[in-house]
Amino acid sequence: xxxxxxxxxxxEANLDLVRKGLVFSTFGNASGVAHGEGLIVxxxxxxxxxxxKPEQLVVANLEGQVVEGNLRPSSDLPTHAALYRAFPSIxxxxxxxxxxxxxxxxxxxxxxxxxxxxxxxxxxxxxLTELMSDEEINGEYEANTGVAITRVFQTIDPVRVPAVLVPxxxxxxxxxxxxKAAETAWMLELVxxxxxxxxxxxxxxxxxxxxxxxxxxxxxxxxxxxxxxASAKE
Amino acid sequence: xxxxxxxxxxxEANLDLVRKGLVFSTFGNASGVAHGEGLIVxxxxxxxxxxxKPEQLVVANLEGQVVEGNLRPSSDLPTHAALYRAFPSIxxxxxxxxxxxxxxxxxxxxxxxxxxxxxxxxxxxxxLTELMSDEEINGEYEANTGVAITRVFQTIDPVRVPAVLVPxxxxxxxxxxxxKAAETAWMLELVxxxxxxxxxxxxxxxxxxxxxxxxxxxxxxxxxxxxxxASAKE
Amino acid sequence: xxxxxxxxxxxEANLDLVRKGLVFSTFGNASGVAHGEGLIVxxxxxxxxxxxKPEQLVVANLEGQVVEGNLRPSSDLPTHAALYRAFPSIxxxxxxxxxxxxxxxxxxxxxxxxxxxxxxxxxxxxxLTELMSDEEINGEYEANTGVAITRVFQTIDPVRVPAVLVPxxxxxxxxxxxxKAAETAWMLELVxxxxxxxxxxxxxxxxxxxxxxxxxxxxxxxxxxxxxxASAKE
Amino acid sequence: xxxxxxxxxxxEANLDLVRKGLVFSTFGNASGVAHGEGLIVxxxxxxxxxxxKPEQLVVANLEGQVVEGNLRPSSDLPTHAALYRAFPSIxxxxxxxxxxxxxxxxxxxxxxxxxxxxxxxxxxxxxLTELMSDEEINGEYEANTGVAITRVFQTIDPVRVPAVLVPxxxxxxxxxxxxKAAETAWMLELVxxxxxxxxxxxxxxxxxxxxxxxxxxxxxxxxxxxxxxASAKE
Numbered sequence: 001x002x003x004x005x006x007x008x009x010x011x012e013a014n015l016d017l018v019r020k021g022l023v024f025s026t027f028g029n030a031s032g033v034a035h036g037e038g039l040i041v042x043x044x045x046x047x048x049x050x051x052x053k054p055e056q057l058v059v060a061n062l063e064g065q066v067v068e069g070n071l072r073p074s075s076d077l078p079t080h081a082a083l084y085r086a087f088p089s090i091x092x093x094x095x096x097x098x099x100x101x102x103x104x105x106x107x108x109x110x111x112x113x114x115x116x117x118x119x120x121x122x123x124x125x126x127x128l129t130e131l132m133s134d135e136e137i138n139g140e141y142e143a144n145t146g147v148a149i150t151r152v153f154q155t156i157d158p159v160r161v162p163a164v165l166v167p168x169x170x171x172x173x174x175x176x177x178x179x180k181a182a183e184t185a186w187m188l189e190l191v192x193x194x195x196x197x198x199x200x201x202x203x204x205x206x207x208x209x210x211x212x213x214x215x216x217x218x219x220x221x222x223x224x225x226x227x228x229x230a231s232a233k234e
Numbered sequence: 235x236x237x238x239x240x241x242x243x244x245x246e247a248n249l250d251l252v253r254k255g256l257v258f259s260t261f262g263n264a265s266g267v268a269h270g271e272g273l274i275v276x277x278x279x280x281x282x283x284x285x286x287k288p289e290q291l292v293v294a295n296l297e298g299q300v301v302e303g304n305l306r307p308s309s310d311l312p313t314h315a316a317l318y319r320a321f322p323s324i325x326x327x328x329x330x331x332x333x334x335x336x337x338x339x340x341x342x343x344x345x346x347x348x349x350x351x352x353x354x355x356x357x358x359x360x361x362l363t364e365l366m367s368d369e370e371i372n373g374e375y376e377a378n379t380g381v382a383i384t385r386v387f388q389t390i391d392p393v394r395v396p397a398v399l400v401p402x403x404x405x406x407x408x409x410x411x412x413x414k415a416a417e418t419a420w421m422l423e424l425v426x427x428x429x430x431x432x433x434x435x436x437x438x439x440x441x442x443x444x445x446x447x448x449x450x451x452x453x454x455x456x457x458x459x460x461x462x463x464a465s466a467k468e
Numbered sequence: 469x470x471x472x473x474x475x476x477x478x479x480e481a482n483l484d485l486v487r488k489g490l491v492f493s494t495f496g497n498a499s500g501v502a503h504g505e506g507l508i509v510x511x512x513x514x515x516x517x518x519x520x521k522p523e524q525l526v527v528a529n530l531e532g533q534v535v536e537g538n539l540r541p542s543s544d545l546p547t548h549a550a551l552y553r554a555f556p557s558i559x560x561x562x563x564x565x566x567x568x569x570x571x572x573x574x575x576x577x578x579x580x581x582x583x584x585x586x587x588x589x590x591x592x593x594x595x596l597t598e599l600m601s602d603e604e605i606n607g608e609y610e611a612n613t614g615v616a617i618t619r620v621f622q623t624i625d626p627v628r629v630p631a632v633l634v635p636x637x638x639x640x641x642x643x644x645x646x647x648k649a650a651e652t653a654w655m656l657e658l659v660x661x662x663x664x665x666x667x668x669x670x671x672x673x674x675x676x677x678x679x680x681x682x683x684x685x686x687x688x689x690x691x692x693x694x695x696x697x698a699s700a701k702e
Numbered sequence: 703x704x705x706x707x708x709x710x711x712x713x714e715a716n717l718d719l720v721r722k723g724l725v726f727s728t729f730g731n732a733s734g735v736a737h738g739e740g741l742i743v744x745x746x747x748x749x750x751x752x753x754x755k756p757e758q759l760v761v762a763n764l765e766g767q768v769v770e771g772n773l774r775p776s777s778d779l780p781t782h783a784a785l786y787r788a789f790p791s792i793x794x795x796x797x798x799x800x801x802x803x804x805x806x807x808x809x810x811x812x813x814x815x816x817x818x819x820x821x822x823x824x825x826x827x828x829x830l831t832e833l834m835s836d837e838e839i840n841g842e843y844e845a846n847t848g849v850a851i852t853r854v855f856q857t858i859d860p861v862r863v864p865a866v867l868v869p870x871x872x873x874x875x876x877x878x879x880x881x882k883a884a885e886t887a888w889m890l891e892l893v894x895x896x897x898x899x900x901x902x903x904x905x906x907x908x909x910x911x912x913x914x915x916x917x918x919x920x921x922x923x924x925x926x927x928x929x930x931x932a933s934a935k936e
Contacts, residue, residue, distance in 0.1 A: 115871060168348065168446060194801060197802060570817065570819065664902070668902065
């Protein structure tokens with residue numbers, strides 16, 4: 001069985017999405033990549049989370065073709081594969097329909113940065129991809145979703161802003177490994193909820209200033225970080 | 235005892251509504267039908283869910299007359315019976331007062347389709363029945379509720395849009411069997427909550443386009459579906 | 469020890485408020501009355517719910533004077549006593565700071581009846597008392613709260629509308645016994661939440677018509693009720 | 703090991719923040735002070751709550767310099783230290799990113815007092831500090847946060863209003879000891895949620911009048927308090 005360790009991580013990341021209340025029914029999926037081997041491990045499609053076993057996870061290559069596994073992979077595999085090809089620095093992806101992040105996606109609005117909770121995890125607003133054309137939807141829809149995402153990140157560093165909203169659909173989040181991707185998806189939902197409440201109180205709430213945004217992001221990230229314990233640093 | 239197996243399913247569907255947080259107190263009810271026998275199994279009226287036993291469920295015919303059982307059936311039985319007569323392709327019905335779906339019903343607004351979460355389960359907005367006249371309310375109120383529902387579905391396929399809102403009252407949902415009906419009621423509530431949050435962020439949010447709506451609904455439903463595992467297909 | 473049975477009921481009603489999430493910290497209190505003996509059993513003031521024992525409950529007369537018990541009674545005892553004197557048909561009272569009902573009270577708005585969930589329990593909107601004068605506040609504040617409530621019910625039947633909002637404060641609910649009072653407080657909170665969501669979707673939502681309001685209230689209450697089991701009827 | 707007893711209290715206060723749902727991930731921190739020794743006990747930075755042990759807590763002096771402990775202290779230690787220096791009457795501080803209080807902070811609005819729930823704990827609105835200048839942010843940011851807070855309390859008694867909002871950031875709350883500080887943080891979140899719902903129902907909701915505010919605050923606090931049991935009084 002290929003990639004036993006990564007399978008465990010991906011399974012755990014999928015269960016984490018459930019434990020954090022970010023997925024409902026069989027919506028949502030987490031994956032991980034072994035860039036050296038060029039292989040992705042992803043959740044099978046439509047299998048209840050509570051019954052999922054490591055050996056049911058599907059292994060695919062970076063083109064999205066199944067290499068090992070008897071079950072169909074998550075139908076969003078081509079989106080994950082497109083992101084792994086475009087973002088060689090990420091090791092895991094989590095896609096959810098978490099409530100508040102999905103509401104922003106359905107409202108077709110990026111999530112502005114209103115506070116330091118946001119700034120601690122994301123170095124800028126959570127961007128929104130453009131609407132896909134009918135041709136893109138009727139064609140390789142899931143792969144084209146990945147293309148729409150990578151287009152947004154031509155001018156944004158995906159390591160500094162590790163999440164995106166797909167309009168009318170929901171969020172994708174990522175990180176250095178599958179569990180960090182699930183954690184990012186969780187923080188994104190928190191940030192989306194705080195931003196929802198903020199505009200509910202003040203429709204013209206002002207955004208966090210750049211100086212404070214940088215201060216918070218950089219006290220957690222990069223070589224001058226001073227948050228957390230030194231041993232836990234990147 | 236008639237229909238032992240269907241009783242178990244109907245009991246389980248009723249308990250599922252409670253576990254998913256869709257019913258409060260003794261509000262709400264789930265039923266199932268054996269179209270071959272022309273018999274309905276439904277929850278008794280006003281019995282606490284936690285004490286309910288399969289033998290307490292009530293069996294009625296499609297006219298809503300009790301055939302077996304010592305307890306009064308749910309007062310909404312005539313609504314269920316009207317739907318089973320009108321929609322021969324459905325096998326279970328769930329009625330709840332779940333919060334967000336009920337709020338849309340109280341606000342007398344259909345639930346627009348703002349995203350793929352909705353499109354995955356419902357091939358169109360969740361419609362609203364017309365207000366009943368005083369004569370209909372003072373007459374066979376519960377049966378007339380069923381008539382009002384079936385009137386809406388003269389131009390909508392109840393298999394593709396398996397739920398409806400009754401104004402000032404709440405939602406009815408259905409499916410091929412009682413458990414699927416309970417699942418639809420749960421998804422309806424999720425969709426209602428996402429739509430509530432969406433209009434809270436953007437009062438003029440645009441609806442999901444038809445191309446993407448079709449794509450999502452049809453990747454889960456019908457002969458070209460490619461979501462989930464083949465063995466789990468309809 | 470006086471009224472052992474009523475003490476158990478009152479303790480259980482207080483715990484029910486906690487289990488239903490209607491009280492926070494030591495806010496809120498439930499009481500019961502033995503009209504024959506002219507005695508009230510009420511929660512002691514500021515004692516954590518999880519440690520409360522039947523013998524710690526306080527017994528007072530209808531003037532609000534303590535008859536048995538070493539602990540101070542809830543500071544709201546004079547309000548409860550005023551209601552028991554004014555409403556001889558009620559047997560229990562529950563006061564909470566439950567979130568949505570308190571929000572309506574803080575917004576100084578009665579809760580309109582938007583749906584059948586409301587109509588099933590309350591035969592009209594949930595009324596709001598008038599603001600008290602500075603003299604009433606600086607005088608016998610808690611007793612005057614009771615007076616303000618009874619003033620509202622000069623033209624409303626407290627059995628048909630078993631709850632009220634005190635502006636800037638919160639709800640009081642009642643019923644034939646302490647547990648029913650706690651149940652009413654729970655249903656009031658549900659109704660308050662549904663109404664909050666309804667006006668969030670439609671600021672001009674229309675109220676439930678009288679015919680449907682009567683139909684729902686009267687199918688559960690009074691001599692022609694047909695909801696629930698006959699043995700469970702009043 | 704210094705201050706064994708205070709370490710236990712501070713650990714318990716930190717866990718209480720988690721149990722009450724006020725902190726997410728490793729956000730938030732509680733501390734306590736031994737004014738006699740001039741020593742602060744505070745949570746270490748970025749250590750998961752579920753694994754935290756009393757000996758991992760960090761002891762610092764009132765200048766914010768570590769006196770005992772192998773782990774880095776919470777990065778907010780300089781804020782705590784500034785408050786302990788400025789407010790000699792407080793014994794514990796809790797900082798959270800609790801949802802509704804943070805939303806008010808992100809919206810840059812003080813929390814008005816709309817009701818007695820608020821008045822029971824806070825003798826006035828929850829104030830908001832001024833925005834810090836870029837120089838203050840780029841300098842000793844966390845210490846300057848403390849300075850901004852103490853500036854607000856030049857005209858407010860921190861014992862009567864034991865909480866504050868830092869704009870774009872979140873709330874700080876305090877009390878006579880660490881557990882009371884955590885309780886204040888919890889009550890602040892409740893009050894913030896009630897106020898959010900109140901303005902959602904009535905954008906022009908009027909504030910609680912001074913007479914009623916005083917009555918409620920003073921029935922719980924000070925020498926004429928009559929809420930709770932005498933033995934539990936301050």
